[in-house]
Amino acid sequence: MNNPHFEVLIVTGMSGAGRSTAARALEDAGWFVVDNLPPSLLQSTIDLLQPRPDVQRLAVVVDVRGGPLFSNLVSVTQALRDAHTNVGILFLEASEEALVRRFESSRRPHPLQEDGTLLDALREEREMLQPFRAGADMVIDTSTTSVHDLRRLVDANYRGPGPSTIRVSVLSFGFKYGIPVDADMVGDVRFLPNPYWVPELRDQNGRDAEVSDYVLSREGALDVLDHYASI
Template structure:
């Protein structure tokens, strides 16, 4: 029997939780809902307040199945009213439901996503999106107006997360920590790929350097791809040093991870780094995460610097590849 079997598997998810995700436009509500969906929530965005009320009054059943829900609501939601939403949340907590609404003993949490005004303005400018309250006015006016209107939600929130300096992977890890559905899941494992050029991840518990592997960057056909692409995977696997490295890596982790659990450690981050953070480290992280999942472990997979590169590509900003390609090393 594998030593990893000593770490308890995740039990059945809590079904009575509802996380209402709100906050400032551009603060990351969509990314938050996606992360919660990955954890195991049924994610619904922009659910009209009237339907939200019916859902909560009905005990939170969705299609006859009671399950944990993550619901996004903000100023773009149909029939959105701050006062009405606050009253609904208070009622759902049992303040005013009484006998009219039956047994609605649900774990309802209001999560508010905040962000610095200057950062929000830059995000709207870079993505060329129009702020929903700006109309023909400057985006800063829309942000200030929205902040003023939804201030009561921030005051009422069970938790406020400031996303000003959070990368997508950081937000996912924060949500996993705060909103995991089963507190008995043992050690929460994060497998993280990174670029040494961007520095070591501070949160890493174990760091492995994979720069000794054949570098796909030097193959013109592979350079624009990343470590999730089969062609890049074949290139890395063709390195004679990869099979023994991965075998020794897993052989070391198999008895090591249960010891962390036995010592009471709840979170463990395994980081794998290469020069650019897009090819070798990404592929090895994917392989390691798959191996851990096959062993029955819950794994958060984060490609720290590849995510930042992809974000810059989407909005047409320089990725820095041209300036750094000559410095790419083994």
């Protein structure tokens, strides 16, 4: 049975244009992501995942790495749309100069390069992808876009309903043991009284009302708390 709310996004485009970055951003935004899936397996993948209540959005990265299997992407996409499946296409591209620079930096071969030059492979790939670009719902040129900007752009367009959330973990520690290696921000509140030195509080922790009341009742404690909360 078709789920009318089930979404499918096909991510394709030029090698080196940021498909992997886009895929990771989509995964972080709640999409179920499958990389390098042959188009002929797309319908069976949808049939497998669509009944699952925990999967509402499927993103599939399809590109020329699939070789001859890639050629039927247009017909497969059209068949899905004819079957009233909610299918979108995100196409990523970049200038020749940007792509050459990225391949030279990564030192990875282009999937179509074989015995030819990198430029020849890029031009062949661009020609192969032209029909998919023409049918894309969104085209992103990443020539001058950083990895972080691309992630933000993908997130802004494909996160879906609901506000973005930021996870904040608060950890107390002793400076004599060193600053936690994964800390993004460190606050020094050693000017506050230490409940450890109060015998009846020593075996309790900050979740106990007696400890929190003892610390927060001191002058300036609430001001510091409000300051950190506002950052």
